[in-house]
Amino acid sequence: MATPLLRDWLAEAPYGLCLSSGFFGFFAHAGVLTALLDAGLAPARLSGSSAGALVCGGYAAGVDPPTFQAEMLKVKKSDFWDPGLGFGLLKGRRFHALLETMLPVHEIENGRLPLSISVFDVWGFRTRVLETGDLVSAIRASCAVPLMFHPVWIDRRPYLDGGARDRPGWAGMPADMRTLYHHLPAGRDYFDDPAKVPRRDGAMRLQMRNLPRSGPDDLDKAPACFDAGYRGAKAALDRPADPAAVIVVDV
Numbered sequence: 001m002a003t004p005l006l007r008d009w010l011a012e013a014p015y016g017l018c019l020s021s022g023f024f025g026f027f028a029h030a031g032v033l034t035a036l037l038d039a040g041l042a043p044a045r046l047s048g049s050s051a052g053a054l055v056c057g058g059y060a061a062g063v064d065p066p067t068f069q070a071e072m073l074k075v076k077k078s079d080f081w082d083p084g085l086g087f088g089l090l091k092g093r094r095f096h097a098l099l100e101t102m103l104p105v106h107e108i109e110n111g112r113l114p115l116s117i118s119v120f121d122v123w124g125f126r127t128r129v130l131e132t133g134d135l136v137s138a139i140r141a142s143c144a145v146p147l148m149f150h151p152v153w154i155d156r157r158p159y160l161d162g163g164a165r166d167r168p169g170w171a172g173m174p175a176d177m178r179t180l181y182h183h184l185p186a187g188r189d190y191f192d193d194p195a196k197v198p199r200r201d202g203a204m205r206l207q208m209r210n211l212p213r214s215g216p217d218d219l220d221k222a223p224a225c226f227d228a229g230y231r232g233a234k235a236a237l238d239r240p241a242d243p244a245a246v247i248v249v250d251v
Helices: 006-012 026-038 051-060 065-073 093-102 135-142 219-236
Strands: 016-019 045-049 088-090 115-121 126-130 147-149 152-154 157-160 179-183 203-209 246-250
Touching: 016 026, 016 051, 026 051, 026 065, 026 179, 026 219, 045 051, 051 065, 051 115, 051 135, 065 219, 093 135, 115 135, 126 135, 135 152, 135 157, 203 219, 219 246
Parallel strands: 016 045, 016 179, 045 115, 088 147, 179 203, 203 246
Antiparallel strands: 115 126, 115 157, 152 157
16 A cells, blocks of 8 residues: 555544744744645644744644744844843743733633643653643743743742653643654754654654754744745655654755
8 A cells, every 4th residue: 555645644634733842943833834724734733842832832822823923023032031030041021921912812721722732840850741721821831941041930830941851742642643743953963863853653753954043143034944844844745654754854
């Protein structure tokens, strides 16, 4: 039997979309989600860590990826840069305010589809999956890069970046859920080796080479990052859906 194309595999039955951590790579994640929606292949469930939590959370709250991109492109470093004393450089209050303004839904359970956000429980030194409660605090906690942001307190416990222990962001994805996983690079050498992309039963894995990189000081690269994610995902839809292999797309 011939291996189906990724677009056919996704169309066969409901699937979950899992988006990894990856600093400011959330623009590429937004491009991937946009390509899937444009192809009529909307996911039935979402999970993510850090950058992935930001995009998944925004979409679950009702913000479509192009709107997400447009809103994020308005953001300047000064809009979220708020240094202050604490266990990290930034207090995170400005980032919190940005999310409150951007997201039309503020409770995870009230989103348009099931959402799981991975955060790192500092006291328990383990991953915790948030599926109910305040969406803004959950996203902010999952994005709280250690030493860059102060920990985020939820229910009297401190939390940091979900990628600390669950880089793929799939801790909250049911084990029996068909899953498409988009993996962002942790470093140049790491991303060149598909063998290092995490594996999971029932998951199709997508990675893109040569993604433009943006950060707090080079937000001007964000449009190119979004476009690369979009083009890469669109090309991946016409690749074989082989769970034993990583779908690698050069962008």
